[in-house]
Amino acid sequence: MKRLVLSIMAVTIASFLTACSGDATGNKSVEQAKGYLADGKSNAAVIELKNALQQNSDNQQARWLLGGLYFSRGAYADAVKELLKASELGQSDSDVMPLLAQSYLAQMDMDGLQSLSSDNLSGASQAIVLAAQGQGKLVSGQVQESSKLIEEAVTLAPEEPYVLLAKAKLQGIEGNGDWNSVRATLDKIFKINPNYVPAWSLLGDIELQGLNTKGAEDAYTKALMIDDGRLEDRYKRGLVRLQRDDLKSAEEDAVYLLQRTPKTPGTQYLNGILLFREGKIKDAVTALDIARLDEDRYPMSLFYLASAHHLLGNPAQAEDFAYRFLAIAPNSIPGRKLLAAMKSADGQNVEAEELIRPVVDSNKDDVEALDILAGILLNQGKTEEGQQLLSRVAALQPDSPLAQTRLGASLLASGDVAQSLEHIESALKLDPAFKEADVLLVSAYLRKGDVTAALKAVDSFEAKNPGSAAPHDLRGEVYLTQKNPVEARKAFERALQAAADDVSANDRLALMAIEEGKYAEARSYYDAILKSKPDYLPTLLKQAALAELQKDDKSMEAFLKKALESNPKEVQPRVMMARLYLTRGQPEQVSVVLNALDQDGQNQPDVINVVGLSYLARGDYQNARSVFERLAKLSTDAPQPHYHLAMAFRGLGDSANERAEFEKAIEMSPAYLEARIELTRTLFRLNDRQAVDVNLVTLQKLAPENSEVLQLLAVKALRDGSPSEALAFSRKAYEKAPTSRNMLIVAQQLWTQGEKADSRNMMEDWLADNPRDVSVLLELAALYVASDEEGKAIVLYERILEVSPKNPRALNNLAWLLREKDSKRALEYANQAVDLSNQTADTLDTLAMVLLEQGENEKARRTIERALSKAASSATIQYHSALISSKSDEREAAIKVLQTLLAEHKVFPERKEAEQLLSELK
Numbered sequence: 001m002k003r004l005v006l007s008i009m010a011v012t013i014a015s016f017l018t019a020c021s022g023d024a025t026g027n028k029s030v031e032q033a034k035g036y037l038a039d040g041k042s043n044a045a046v047i048e049l050k051n052a053l054q055q056n057s058d059n060q061q062a063r064w065l066l067g068g069l070y071f072s073r074g075a076y077a078d079a080v081k082e083l084l085k086a087s088e089l090g091q092s093d094s095d096v097m098p099l100l101a102q103s104y105l106a107q108m109d110m111d112g113l114q115s116l117s118s119d120n121l122s123g124a125s126q127a128i129v130l131a132a133q134g135q136g137k138l139v140s141g142q143v144q145e146s147s148k149l150i151e152e153a154v155t156l157a158p159e160e161p162y163v164l165l166a167k168a169k170l171q172g173i174e175g176n177g178d179w180n181s182v183r184a185t186l187d188k189i190f191k192i193n194p195n196y197v198p199a200w201s202l203l204g205d206i207e208l209q210g211l212n213t214k215g216a217e218d219a220y221t222k223a224l225m226i227d228d229g230r231l232e233d234r235y236k237r238g239l240v241r242l243q244r245d246d247l248k249s250a251e252e253d254a255v256y257l258l259q260r261t262p263k264t265p266g267t268q269y270l271n272g273i274l275l276f277r278e279g280k281i282k283d284a285v286t287a288l289d290i291a292r293l294d295e296d297r298y299p300m301s302l303f304y305l306a307s308a309h310h311l312l313g314n315p316a317q318a319e320d321f322a323y324r325f326l327a328i329a330p331n332s333i334p335g336r337k338l339l340a341a342m343k344s345a346d347g348q349n350v351e352a353e354e355l356i357r358p359v360v361d362s363n364k365d366d367v368e369a370l371d372i373l374a375g376i377l378l379n380q381g382k383t384e385e386g387q388q389l390l391s392r393v394a395a396l397q398p399d400s401p402l403a404q405t406r407l408g409a410s411l412l413a414s415g416d417v418a419q420s421l422e423h424i425e426s427a428l429k430l431d432p433a434f435k436e437a438d439v440l441l442v443s444a445y446l447r448k449g450d451v452t453a454a455l456k457a458v459d460s461f462e463a464k465n466p467g468s469a470a471p472h473d474l475r476g477e478v479y480l481t482q483k484n485p486v487e488a489r490k491a492f493e494r495a496l497q498a499a500a501d502d503v504s505a506n507d508r509l510a511l512m513a514i515e516e517g518k519y520a521e522a523r524s525y526y527d528a529i530l531k532s533k534p535d536y537l538p539t540l541l542k543q544a545a546l547a548e549l550q551k552d553d554k555s556m557e558a559f560l561k562k563a564l565e566s567n568p569k570e571v572q573p574r575v576m577m578a579r580l581y582l583t584r585g586q587p588e589q590v591s592v593v594l595n596a597l598d599q600d601g602q603n604q605p606d607v608i609n610v611v612g613l614s615y616l617a618r619g620d621y622q623n624a625r626s627v628f629e630r631l632a633k634l635s636t637d638a639p640q641p642h643y644h645l646a647m648a649f650r651g652l653g654d655s656a657n658e659r660a661e662f663e664k665a666i667e668m669s670p671a672y673l674e675a676r677i678e679l680t681r682t683l684f685r686l687n688d689r690q691a692v693d694v695n696l697v698t699l700q701k702l703a704p705e706n707s708e709v710l711q712l713l714a715v716k717a718l719r720d721g722s723p724s725e726a727l728a729f730s731r732k733a734y735e736k737a738p739t740s741r742n743m744l745i746v747a748q749q750l751w752t753q754g755e756k757a758d759s760r761n762m763m764e765d766w767l768a769d770n771p772r773d774v775s776v777l778l779e780l781a782a783l784y785v786a787s788d789e790e791g792k793a794i795v796l797y798e799r800i801l802e803v804s805p806k807n808p809r810a811l812n813n814l815a816w817l818l819r820e821k822d823s824k825r826a827l828e829y830a831n832q833a834v835d836l837s838n839q840t841a842d843t844l845d846t847l848a849m850v851l852l853e854q855g856e857n858e859k860a861r862r863t864i865e866r867a868l869s870k871a872a873s874s875a876t877i878q879y880h881s882a883l884i885s886s887k888s889d890e891r892e893a894a895i896k897v898l899q900t901l902l903a904e905h906k907v908f909p910e911r912k913e914a915e916q917l918l919s920e921l922k
Contacts, residue, residue, distance in 0.1 A: 127157035621651030841871035875908035
């Protein structure tokens with residue numbers, strides 16, 4: 001929201017101009033700011049208000065005015081800060097709360113929004129707060145709670161446009177596709193205030209939902225006539241105009257956006273489609289490469305990139321993008337056509353036919369689909385059906401250069417070289433500059449395996465485009481398809497002679513270098529691009545990715561910082577930086593790097609996703625759940641939010657929803673390996689043997705050599721009573737992925753099967769090569785304790801603290817082992833463990849026993865009571881409680897605890913000691 005809601009504008013401005021400051025310091029600047037506000041000079045007003053606050057940071061009126069200005073500009077975080085300060089200084093709730101509620105909602109700060117109380121408000125002020133809170137509930141999927149709040153708001157202020165807009169949004173959700181009630185509410189708003197911009201924007205959205213593109217364009221245009229700074233409405237209008245094939249008007253919107261937000265994925269998505277439609281394929285790729293950085297929000301960017309690279313003769317890149325697009329939209333007709341064409345070109349005709357058959361069956365006049373299927377059939381020797389389809393294509397579009405080119409390629413694929421060349425040459429006669437025909441001609445020759453002819457076609461292409469890098473790029477791709485990297489490299493190097501900064505050649509040569517492990521050489525190619533395009537974001541990000549591949553965190557961070565410096569408003573480098581912090585185990589830094597984004601940036605799915613991941617990493621499962629529920633609603637075709645939502649439910653202990661969300665992710669993407677693996681873990685926990693077995697069969701088909709799949713098979717073998725088979729699976733998993741986790745699983749199985757020496761040797765050998773691996777140090781120390789080698793365990797725990805000084809497990813266990821040997825150190829470690837573990841029952845129990853050893857019986861008693869409050873059923877802690885009571889001359893209390901403990905727990909580690917203590921006390 002860029003402006004204040006219009007129905008309270010008069011009240012708000014009046015409040016600005018009449019509010020009193022309790023402190024005279026800074027008032028002169030405030031008065032000047034009021035004058036600027038009256039003249040509509042908001043920038044000057046902001047400067048004066050900041051001057052006032054420099055003179056007196058407690059100037060109530062300056063805070064209030066500045067908060068309102070920030071709100072009107074859409075700077076909601078700044079607005080919240082100033083409004084809260086104004087409220088603290090005495091500004092009335094009726095002034096502050098409505099804007100504060102709307103600001104919280106715009107930031108999706110549901111905790112802040114729902115914490116507001118409207119009890120001291122009345123009329124429109126109270127209604128606006130309730131309406132905002134209702135919309136917050138609506139966003140969170142709590143429709144019933146939302147309805148109550150919004151209906152109460154309507155009762156309080158039935159003529160307030162903001163409140164009615166909230167009602168319209170609620171009706172849109174409740175109507176399930178029936179927009180009549182929403183339209184009626186919008187009509188009511190327009191009668192009250194015909195210039196209420198948010199209502200026009202919502203009308204555009206529902207017209208678009210109803211496929212009324214003319215109505216949607218008119219509504220967005222009306223919103224922009226009232227407020228031409230609404231970038232989201234301009235972006236939507238640009239897309240609608242594209243749908244209406246009004247390229248000239250769409251270009252006007254694109255130019256406007258490029259002038260104001262040139263590097264955002266949305267702007268470049270609109271620009272990229274326009275460039276593609278205008279035939280500027282390489283320029284389109286440049287734009288779409290930025291758009292795809294937010295591919296969940298702009299999935300069609302992947303389709304256009306696949307199409308562009310296909311036309312440019314980059315089959316590997318084209319197929320990669322096509323697969324990524326179909327993973328998001330598996331039933332997309334254009335996506336199926338494109339991938340089928342590429343699969344056919346690659347000789348995978350059975351898979352290609354499976355992709356394209358449903359498209360042809362649904363539309364017998366789809367020229368492109370007919371063309372693709374015809375070529376596929378001819379490649380498979382199904383000549384009769386193929387020729388029938390070719391004849392239909394020729395009849396439908398005899399004068400189209402694109403149709404002629406496709407038909408020529410299909411004929412060439414079927415072996416009719418003369419006719420194929422006739423049609424492709426016909427296409428080039430119709431449009432000699434039709435580069436796609438040249439490119440497809442090369443692809444057609446390659447499809448037949450005629451490399452010589454393909455190279456001659458490239459020669460022809462080069463003759464028509466002398467001095468251009470494109471033919472050399474195409475020639476390089478031809479050689480790559482023939483697995484001839486030497487000649488491919490020469491071609492790409494010639495492309496660089498024509499244009500040293502040619503992105504395609506440098507990118508391809510860099511990729512070839514990476515595949516050969518020549519990372520320094522790869523970096524030099526990226527540097528060549530950056531020499532002429534120092535701020536070129538895709539290459540900066542590739543440099544960062546290359547550093548990540550080399551496990552060079554410092555370089556990765558440096559490239560990302562450079563990307564942020566040159567592209568401060570871009571989302572993707574911030575997302576990558578946030579992910580870097582996650583891999584470093586610094587989830588708290590995620591919000592720091594993302595807070596610099598504007599509201600649009602923070603609302604992008606990639607950003608929401610990494611915020612959710614940071615909550616998961618911190619164990620804040622409730623907030624993670626809220627974030628991923630929101631993301632699932634924004635990205636309805638994406639399986640990943642459901643996967644992460646399932647992980648949040650796992651953390652919350654909600655097994656039913658955990659399973660349901662994993663199953664939703666798999667339903668959307670049956671080959672989603674991680675989701676199926678985690679679902680199988682859930683099913684093991686739920687003891688659903690039949691479902692486990694079904695999923696394991698699927699996993700063995702999807703990824704038979706995957707280490708996690710092998711470990712699940714090991715779990716099944718253990719379940720079925722086959723420990724030797726389980727060990728074999730785990731050993732194989734360790735061979736495939738020699739991680740400390742997989743090694744520890746093998747070591748644990750060896751230990752349980754009696755091979756204790758082998759288990760110990762395996763861990764000791766690992767630590768010889770990885771002396772700072774804390775997870776293995778912890779497990780080996782535990783093994784030493786179990787083997788009554790406490791001295792060795794103490795040495796390992798001390799090593800752990802050198803590497804990880806705040807490791808609560810090491811601190812706790814070291815305190816326990818030292819409680820009799822060095823009680824002073826033990827007490828220090830035990831107190832640290834309690835603090836760092838957030839006072840878990842186990843660490844409190846250890847602290848109690850250390851205190852007892854020092855003779856601090858009363859402190860020990862209070863501490864063990866705290867431990868029991870957290871784990872009342874723990875037999876060990878109950879025994880320690882009885883022991884402390886016995887040492888504190890509380891004989892009867894100790895006897896009572898011991899008798900109950902021994903009656904209720906037949907088996908526990910300290911049972912023998914408990915029986916002896918009871919005997920002594922009696």
